[in-house]
Amino acid sequence: MVVRQALEGTPVARLEEEEGGQELVLRYREDAVSSINDLEKIGFHTPSGAFFRLGEVARLAAGWGPAGITRENGEAVGMVQASYRSNLGSTSRRAMEIAAAMELPPGYAIRTSGTAALMDEVFGDLELVLLLALLLVYLVMAAQFESLLHPLIIILAVPLAFTGGIAALLLTGKSVSVPALIGAVVLSGVLVNSGIIMIDLINQNRRSGSLPLREAIIEGAAARLRPILMTTITTVLGLFPLALGLGEGSQLQAPMAIVMIGGQVAGTILLLAVIPALYRLASLPRGCGS
Numbered sequence: 001m002v003v004r005q006a007l008e009g010t011p012v013a014r015l016e017e018e019e020g021g022q023e024l025v026l027r028y029r030e031d032a033v034s035s036i037n038d039l040e041k042i043g044f045h046t047p048s049g050a051f052f053r054l055g056e057v058a059r060l061a062a063g064w065g066p067a068g069i070t071r072e073n074g075e076a077v078g079m080v081q082a083s084y085r086s087n088l089g090s091t092s093r094r095a096m097e098i099a100a101a102m103e104l105p106p107g108y109a110i111r112t113s114g115t116a117a118l119m120d121e122v123f124g125d126l127e128l129v130l131l132l133a134l135l136l137v138y139l140v141m142a143a144q145f146e147s148l149l150h151p152l153i154i155i156l157a158v159p160l161a162f163t164g165g166i167a168a169l170l171l172t173g174k175s176v177s178v179p180a181l182i183g184a185v186v187l188s189g190v191l192v193n194s195g196i197i198m199i200d201l202i203n204q205n206r207r208s209g210s211l212p213l214r215e216a217i218i219e220g221a222a223a224r225l226r227p228i229l230m231t232t233i234t235t236v237l238g239l240f241p242l243a244l245g246l247g248e249g250s251q252l253q254a255p256m257a258i259v260m261i262g263g264q265v266a267g268t269i270l271l272l273a274v275i276p277a278l279y280r281l282a283s284l285p286r287g288c289g290s
Contacts, residue, residue, distance in 0.1 A: 002044045002054065006033050036060045079113070090175065126181040133185055134158065137192050145199070153278045154195035157270045158188045164266020165259035172243075174255045183256035187263040194231055194271050198224045202279060213283055217276045225272065232268040236261050 004010070009027030016022075033039055040055030054060070070077050084091035092112055099110040134155060141151035162184060169180060202220035205211050211219060243257035 002042055003039065006039065006042055036062065122178050123181065126178065126185070130181070130185050130188070133188055137188065141192070141196065144196075145203070149282055150199050150203070150279075153275055153282060154192055154199060156278065157195060157267065157275055158191055160270050160274065161187065161191055161263045161267030165263035167266070168258045168262025169255065171262075172258055174258055177255050179253050179256035180259045183259035184263070186256075187260050187267070190231070190235060190260070190264065191267040191271065194224075194228045194268070195275055197227065198271065198275060199279065202276075213280060217280055221272060221276045228268060228271060232264050235264050 005026065006028045009025035011023050012026045013024040014021055015024060028042075033042070039060055040053065042054045043051055044054070045051055070079065082095070096110070096112065102110070104110070138151050138155050141154060142148055145151060165180070165184060165187065166176075169176065174180070198220055201224055202216055205216035205219050206213065239257040239261050243254055243261055245254040
């Protein structure tokens with residue numbers, strides 16, 4: 001404590017002023033402790049009242065050592081920091097691959113921390129959110145259609161549409177990030193809406209009894225082609241400025257717009273081509289006509 005007070009000082013009071021607060025620190029003058037000999041002359045009193053000089057109870061020498069010891073969960077840790085040029089995820093994985101090849105003494109371990117560790121935790125949470133979103137959407141559609149099969153047909157098109165979002169990220173040189181995963185969650189809801197209006201019209205055509213299965217599917221897909229395309233075009237055009245990264249801070253949200261644009265385009269093609277085919281294959285075994 002004496003050495004720390006001499007070299008760094010000890011806060012003893014705080015002076016509040018109109019411009020702000022000033023902290024008062026009690027310490028030695030810098031020219032009073034400029035060498036090891038000066039440190040050896042520092043005196044202190046023991047609890048019993050005896051007075052000693054630091055040089056009488058300690059041997060001082062110059063050397064290298066940490067300025068402070070950082071602890072986490074009761075364990076001493078050393079922080080290694082570095083800047084990176086590419087994205088954080090790939091850089092962190094590369095760093096851990098290099099660290100895994102190192103031979104560490106017993107009791108030592110290397111792990112990510114800070115932003116890299118936080119990103120891993122956030123990714124896990126968003127993956128759970130995406131799965132829960134798809135489950136809740138499926139349950140709502142099952143109650144609406146009063147069927148477990150038709151909602152499943154719509155849900156199957158959503159993971160396929162994610163390939164369009166991944167392809168868009170690869171084409172633009174972006175990486176999978178938190179905004180990109182948020183865009184995937186939003187994308188699942190938008191695509192489901194388009195699938196619902198198509199399946200609902202096909203069911204209406206079949207319930208009317210005037211059209212067989214094939215004609216009911218063709219009629220429903222053709223009738224819903226225009227509103228689905230309008231939804232896709234308005235979504236893409238609305239997100240296009242954000243995907244370009246125009247404006248301050250928009251570069252962070254650009255991956256979300258890119259995922260939604262790529263997924264919306266791919267999802268629209270899948271909705272118009274895959275869902276009618278899946279609907280027909282799922283309905284034929286039940287003897288609904290051809």
